[in-house]
Amino acid sequence: MLYIPCPWCGPRDETEFRYGGEAGVAYPADPDAVDDAAWSEYLFVRSNPKGWFEERWVHTSGCRRWFTVRRHTVSYEIRDPRPIGEST
Amino acid sequence: MxxxxxxxxxxxxxxxxxxxxxxxxxxxxxxxxRVQVELRAAADAPVSRLYEALALMLPRGVGYVASTGDRDALCLAPRWWLVTQSPEPAPVLESALAGRLRTAGGAAVSAVDVSAxxxxxxxxxxxxxxxxxxxxxxxxxxxxxxxxxxxxxxxxxxxxxxxxxxxxxxxxxxxxxxxxxxxxxxxxxxxxxxxx
Structure with missing residues (x-):
């Protein structure tokens, strides 16, 4: 089980959270102008690195706030919990 | 009666x-x-004035409680509080809070009775x-x-x-x-x- 540090509530069990996927995937500035290939790229394609990965979590059972962490996809080490919009 | x-x-x-x-x-x-009223404030709400309106001390942050007599304000998350106190006809606290908060915070604040x-x-x-x-x-x-x-x-x-x-x-x-x-x-x- 992961032990995830919520920026407001401190470290909690993974079961208190829901996963939100990769962080920083921007909504297309002009969605009407995006063709099918670019739209599916936006919807489905993620970077999926082996190593450090920026991702979103929401503390469902606690403060119900979304935040960003940096997780290592091999060691599962988690660093830099921060509110959305703040960079490290 | x-x-x-x-x-x-x-x-x-x-x-x-x-x-x-x-x-x-x-x-x-x-x-x-027990009476429970939930307060939600927008990002630009004047939080310290809200606490003055409630006659409560400002809690130190998320996860802290400010108590005045029997009234507790629990800071559950950023800009989200739960105010509780012993039983009374619930709408009294809600309308009193809502009135004072409207003066202090304007439209950026909501107070909702969630006692049930x-x-x-x-x-x-x-x-x-x-x-x-x-x-x-x-x-x-x-x-x-x-x-x-x-x-x-x-x-x-x-x-x-x-x-x-x-x-x-x-x-x-x-x-x-x-x-x-x-x-x-x-x-x-x-x-x-x-x-x-």
């Missing part, structure tokens, strides 16, 4: 809760019908922490938690608001009405080994 027809979620278990344990181990009691959403169970005694630890992964040890602190977490998989009142220790568990019976029965079961 008005007749009180309210029925608390744990009315049927009151006898069982009261019969369990003693001052040397752990005791349970439902505190029914949760009921309150007090868990007190030297073994209170042990009983809660059976189903709660939050560290409630004095070095990490204490009087004047609160948190939202899962207790026996039920979402609760947990507040510590004193060093006895006494913990106040606010649980959704529909989960109350389940949680009370779970607490009674978890306490079995401490109450002999």
């Amino acid at each position: 008005t007749v009180d027809v309210r029925r608390s979620p744990l009315a049927e278990l009151a006898g069982e809760l009261a019969a369990v344990g003693g001052p040397g181990s752990v005791r349970f009691a439902e505190r029914p019908f 959403q949760r009921t309150t169970i007090d868990v007190t005694g030297p073994n209170a922490r042990d009983v809660l630890a059976h189903g709660c992964s939050v560290d409630l040890h004095p070095r990490a938690f204490g009087p004047g602190r609160c948190t939202q977490t899962a207790l026996a998989k039920a979402q609760v608001v947990l507040q510590q009142l004193d060093r006895a220790p006494t913990f106040r568990v606010l649980v959704r009405a529909s989960f109350a019976r389940y949680l009370a029965e779970w607490l009674l079961d978890a306490a079995t080994e401490y109450v002999g």
Whole structure:
């Protein structure tokens, strides 16, 4: 089980959270102008690195706030919990 | 004269809760019908003025409680508070708060009465922490938690608001009405080994 540090509530069990996927995937500035290939790229394609990965979590059972962490996809080490919009 | 027809979620278990344990181990009691008002503020709301309007001290941040007499303001998350106090005709607190908050915070604040959403169970005694630890992964040890602190977490998989009142220790568990019976029965079961 992961032990995830919520920026407001401190470290909690993974079961208190829901996963939100990769962080920083921007909504297309002009969605009407995006063709099918670019739209599916936006919807489905993620970077999926082996190593450090920026991702979103929401503390469902606690403060119900979304935040960003940096997780290592091999060691599962988690660093830099921060509110959305703040960079490290 | 008005007749009180309210029925608390744990009315049927009151006898069982009261019969369990003693001052040397752990005791349970439902505190029914406590008034609860939830405050939500927008990002630009003047938070310190809201607290002045409530005649409450500003809690130190998320997870802290500001108490004035019987009224507690629990900071549950950024710009989200739960104000609780002992039973009274609920709309009084809500309308009083809403009026004062509208003056202090304008449209950036909402105050909603949620008294019927949760009921309150007090868990007190030297073994209170042990009983809660059976189903709660939050560290409630004095070095990490204490009087004047609160948190939202899962207790026996039920979402609760947990507040510590004193060093006895006494913990106040606010649980959704529909989960109350389940949680009370779970607490009674978890306490079995401490109450002999």
